[in-house]
Amino acid sequence: MYFPNYHWHLEISSKCTLKCPRCPRTEQKGSYVVSEISLEQLIETFSQDLFLNEAQKITLCGGQGDPIYHSQFLEVVRFFKSLRPRKIVTIVTNGSHKKRDWWQELAAILDYGDDITFSVDGYDASSNQRYRVNSDWSSTIEAIKTMSTSRAQVIWNTIFFKFNQEHIQEIKNLALRTGADAFRLTRSHLFASFDKPYYLNEQGIDPLEPDSQYLPEALRVAKKMEWFNPQSEKNLKASERYREFHISRKKAVEQTLERYEDSLMFPNCQFGYRGNYVDVEGQFYPCSWVSHPAPEEETPSFLKAFYRAHRVKFNVLKNPLHQVLSDPLWEEVLKQWDSPHHLPEIRECHRKCQKQFFDSEEIRHYLSLGNKSQESRIDRLRNIADLEVSEGKVSLRYCGKFKNTQSLWEWKNWAFPEDKLTIYLPFRKRELTYADVEQNMYLTFLWSTHQLAREAQLTGKFKVEVRFEKEGAEK
Numbered sequence: 001m002y003f004p005n006y007h008w009h010l011e012i013s014s015k016c017t018l019k020c021p022r023c024p025r026t027e028q029k030g031s032y033v034v035s036e037i038s039l040e041q042l043i044e045t046f047s048q049d050l051f052l053n054e055a056q057k058i059t060l061c062g063g064q065g066d067p068i069y070h071s072q073f074l075e076v077v078r079f080f081k082s083l084r085p086r087k088i089v090t091i092v093t094n095g096s097h098k099k100r101d102w103w104q105e106l107a108a109i110l111d112y113g114d115d116i117t118f119s120v121d122g123y124d125a126s127s128n129q130r131y132r133v134n135s136d137w138s139s140t141i142e143a144i145k146t147m148s149t150s151r152a153q154v155i156w157n158t159i160f161f162k163f164n165q166e167h168i169q170e171i172k173n174l175a176l177r178t179g180a181d182a183f184r185l186t187r188s189h190l191f192a193s194f195d196k197p198y199y200l201n202e203q204g205i206d207p208l209e210p211d212s213q214y215l216p217e218a219l220r221v222a223k224k225m226e227w228f229n230p231q232s233e234k235n236l237k238a239s240e241r242y243r244e245f246h247i248s249r250k251k252a253v254e255q256t257l258e259r260y261e262d263s264l265m266f267p268n269c270q271f272g273y274r275g276n277y278v279d280v281e282g283q284f285y286p287c288s289w290v291s292h293p294a295p296e297e298e299t300p301s302f303l304k305a306f307y308r309a310h311r312v313k314f315n316v317l318k319n320p321l322h323q324v325l326s327d328p329l330w331e332e333v334l335k336q337w338d339s340p341h342h343l344p345e346i347r348e349c350h351r352k353c354q355k356q357f358f359d360s361e362e363i364r365h366y367l368s369l370g371n372k373s374q375e376s377r378i379d380r381l382r383n384i385a386d387l388e389v390s391e392g393k394v395s396l397r398y399c400g401k402f403k404n405t406q407s408l409w410e411w412k413n414w415a416f417p418e419d420k421l422t423i424y425l426p427f428r429k430r431e432l433t434y435a436d437v438e439q440n441m442y443l444t445f446l447w448s449t450h451q452l453a454r455e456a457q458l459t460g461k462f463k464v465e466v467r468f469e470k471e472g473a474e475k
Helices: 041-044 048-052 071-080 100-109 137-147 168-178 234-239 245-260 301-309 320-323 328-336 345-351 360-372 377-384 405-415
Strands: 007-010 057-060 089-093 114-120 153-159 180-188 222-227 275-278 388-391 393-398 423-425 442-448 463-469
Touching: 041 071, 048 320, 057 071, 071 089, 100 137, 114 137, 137 153, 137 168, 153 168, 153 234, 153 301, 168 180, 234 245, 245 360
Parallel strands: 007 057, 007 275, 057 089, 089 114, 114 153, 153 180, 423 463
Antiparallel strands: 180 222, 388 393, 393 442, 442 463
């Protein structure tokens, strides 16, 4: 097999009620088929042994459409949730124009570990229409509220635009009040500054483009997630469900790093970052980035040449999955990524997957999650710090550095995922916030299984205290 099979990204429907201005269905109307993969085709294709035995996660997200507008969407989700071994299901939608009882039925189907992302960019109905044209604000808010009662995690995703960049805190507060479990901010590159002059109006301005500080550094979207309550029951159980997934991704990342050690590339499709992509016509792509319709001058060479020549061979509705994924023709693609001196001919690959675009912290994060999935709590502590274990108490010194307090907070969340912990400053008698600490300070943790002190004002079993020492202090 030329691609890992633990994560699949399926466009089950190219239908949508919205007319978002930067979506291919709006920009390149008529360049795609408005259709859906029938429930019967999905059952036949994804009941094959390769998928049953190796797939762990299924992302239902359209390239040109929205999955919830599939005529049998609830039945489709039921099918994927019925497969054994169990699969994680991720859904991405705008959430408009469905009734409450429909969402209640979906909520009953999904389980711990599943998640649904609602794409909402406004702070009210009018502002949301600025990009999510033809969306229905009231039905979307109702959907989020209804899904918040389910076992699935609910994520509110917002893209930075000019019209909302000064309202982010307002949107985040709304997400929390509506019942979302997490708030994700996305920096998009679909603006004029990224070599897209056709987005400029008569005044030479891209009206949707936010200020430069809200744009990504490269031609890849940049996302930042904040969980409102990391220690909630659904989040903790989701962490358990993701253990095998993280182990599989860690293995794939390690193999990719080894194979492309001397290359300019770090191909995402080789470690399942976006998942094996199947569009509404059944065409298999290494990832969704190379699949989207685009202006002729921007159409990826992968579509113009190699892919069009072998289109029938790579259709999973017409060929067995194992045959599509193991076809020797893929060698023509993979060998383009091997060069230490030249970028591949496939434009979307060298625009998205150059090593220089990947922060080393991001790669280490993938590897660390795989490690954490296999270790006990004490093993994890031994691997990151010097520690002593005595009756009911673990004392440890962690001498790493954090770039800022946000990275400290993120470290705490994945280092202790199954415990109710806080980082607590005893001399301030309150919890730590991002603004409490300067950069590059050393930490000493005291972790105790004793009853929480009353002043900590937490409900949980464990207490973490933090003592700060300036960099360079005697350790």
